[in-house]
Amino acid sequence: MSKGKEIKHILKLLLLGDGAVGKTSLILRFIENRFSEDYQMSLGVNFLTKTVKFIDIKNIQRTASLQVWDIAGQARHVSYSHLYLKGALGAFYVFDLTRRETLLHMQERWQSQVLKVSPQCMSILIGNKADLTKDRVLSASQSKKVQEAMHAIDYIETSAKTGENVNEAFQTMTTRILNLTPKKFL
Amino acid sequence: MSLEKFKTIKAFFIFEKETGNTLFTRSYETQDTTTPDAHLVVAFLTAMFSFAKSSSLSELRVVDMTDLRFSFIERDDLVFAILASPLVSPLDLQFKLTTITSLFLAEYGLQVKEMQLVDTEVFEAFKSHVDEVFLGETREMLSSSKNAALFYLKKLVQQNDIGARGAMIVSFTGDILLEYRMDQTRMAGAIRLLNVSTYMRNLRYLVVSSEATNLVAYKISEGLLLYVDGDPTSGLENLVVKVSETVRKVKEIIPH
Numbered sequence: 001m002s003k004g005k006e007i008k009h010i011l012k013l014l015l016l017g018d019g020a021v022g023k024t025s026l027i028l029r030f031i032e033n034r035f036s037e038d039y040q041m042s043l044g045v046n047f048l049t050k051t052v053k054f055i056d057i058k059n060i061q062r063t064a065s066l067q068v069w070d071i072a073g074q075a076r077h078v079s080y081s082h083l084y085l086k087g088a089l090g091a092f093y094v095f096d097l098t099r100r101e102t103l104l105h106m107q108e109r110w111q112s113q114v115l116k117v118s119p120q121c122m123s124i125l126i127g128n129k130a131d132l133t134k135d136r137v138l139s140a141s142q143s144k145k146v147q148e149a150m151h152a153i154d155y156i157e158t159s160a161k162t163g164e165n166v167n168e169a170f171q172t173m174t175t176r177i178l179n180l181t182p183k184k185f186l
Numbered sequence: 187m188s189l190e191k192f193k194t195i196k197a198f199f200i201f202e203k204e205t206g207n208t209l210f211t212r213s214y215e216t217q218d219t220t221t222p223d224a225h226l227v228v229a230f231l232t233a234m235f236s237f238a239k240s241s242s243l244s245e246l247r248v249v250d251m252t253d254l255r256f257s258f259i260e261r262d263d264l265v266f267a268i269l270a271s272p273l274v275s276p277l278d279l280q281f282k283l284t285t286i287t288s289l290f291l292a293e294y295g296l297q298v299k300e301m302q303l304v305d306t307e308v309f310e311a312f313k314s315h316v317d318e319v320f321l322g323e324t325r326e327m328l329s330s331s332k333n334a335a336l337f338y339l340k341k342l343v344q345q346n347d348i349g350a351r352g353a354m355i356v357s358f359t360g361d362i363l364l365e366y367r368m369d370q371t372r373m374a375g376a377i378r379l380l381n382v383s384t385y386m387r388n389l390r391y392l393v394v395s396s397e398a399t400n401l402v403a404y405k406i407s408e409g410l411l412l413y414v415d416g417d418p419t420s421g422l423e424n425l426v427v428k429v430s431e432t433v434r435k436v437k438e439i440i441p442h
Contacts, residue, residue, distance in 0.1 A: 041358075043284055044281040046284055069288070072281075075285075077324070080318045080322040
């Protein structure tokens with residue numbers, strides 16, 4: 001391909017995990033670069049879009065339009081969940097580093113449901129609320145064991161509050177789905 | 187008592203906010219209800235939005251009338267509206283409406299933006315999605331689990347010494363999954379209470395005591411609550427203990 005060419009992609013990504021782990025906050029941080037301390041339960045599923053641009057190692061400019069779906073904690077129980085899980089190319093399985101129970105059963109509760117309808121979906125395990133260091137109850141090695149069991153491509157610790165690693169998580173997912181090596185994000 | 191009134195969705199509309207042009211309609215007529223004419227409903231809703239805008243009212247979400255509850259979402263210059271029985275939980279309507287709005291915009295959002303003239307046939311395939319969402323359950327439970335849970339609810343209500351008059355299991359949005367001897371007025375009140383829980387992290391239980399009832403809402407598992415309507419002349423403490431025991435038993439039969 002010639003230098004200077006631009007290629008566009010559209011990717012559907014999911015954020016899943018138990019209630020109050022910070023899925024909506026991660027999306028708001030990534031899309032709108034903001035954070036709110038106020039908690040309100042998400043009702044239903046919602047999506048926001050953001051365009052990510054980067055230049056790959058062949059100097060081709062890539063534009064990825066990310067459709068990021070916020071799957072409410074309780075939405076795994078609904079009888080019609082396949083309608084919004086299908087067609088996903090990437091899924092972030094989010095847990096709260098300060099609540100052990102949010103990491104347990106991640107594979108059975110969430111990943112198995114996603115893979116049933118989107119078998120090609122790539123996984124990244126996210127440990128959120130990394131800024132709450134004093135309250136943390138899960139170590140990186142414990143989380144990595146779960147990552148391996150899930151065959152997730154990466155384990156990333158994030159903080160929606162400070163923004164730590166949030167963009168990096170989405171960039172990693174985007175480039176891995178497209179199977180590209182980024183040279184520079186624009 | 188039939189749960190029908192707590193679940194009846196009468197119609198669903200998608201229309202352009204500014205022009206009132208209808209993109210999609212779906213109605214569900216039952217034996218005792220007729221659905222209002224789509225054009226009249228859209229005209230009424232469009233007028234209401236104009237009124238809200240000119241009066242600087244905040245965003246409309248739910249409007250209640252004697253026999254109807256309207257719930258709306260406005261997104262990308264479109265209005266997504268549900269007409270339901272006034273007893274349907276507003277939270278459940280919001281959950282389903284948010285979901286159906288997202289599904290529609292993900293599938294047709296770009297197409298709608300580029301449309302010069304509205305061709306409603308384009309959205310025909312969306313009907314099956316709408317039916318699946320509106321006729322589906324927000325907290326799916328196996329019928330075998332429902333039967334087993336009902337056994338424990340009956341057992342709780344039939345204990346004479348604790349004053350439990352009725353019990354029901356509801357989703358966190360107020361979708362009633364099963365009930366035993368619940369009074370209709372208190373059922374409606376209990377569902378309204380769920381609004382409070384959406385502002386709390388990890389609610390365990392909630393007790394409301396009035397001259398008419400001792401109402402206990404106890405979390406069974408994620409997205410599932412047991413409600414018990416207690417006689418206010420009986421002790422509240424004993425009721426809460428017995429409810430927690432029932433919750434423990436119900437937990438064992440419900441897959442998480």
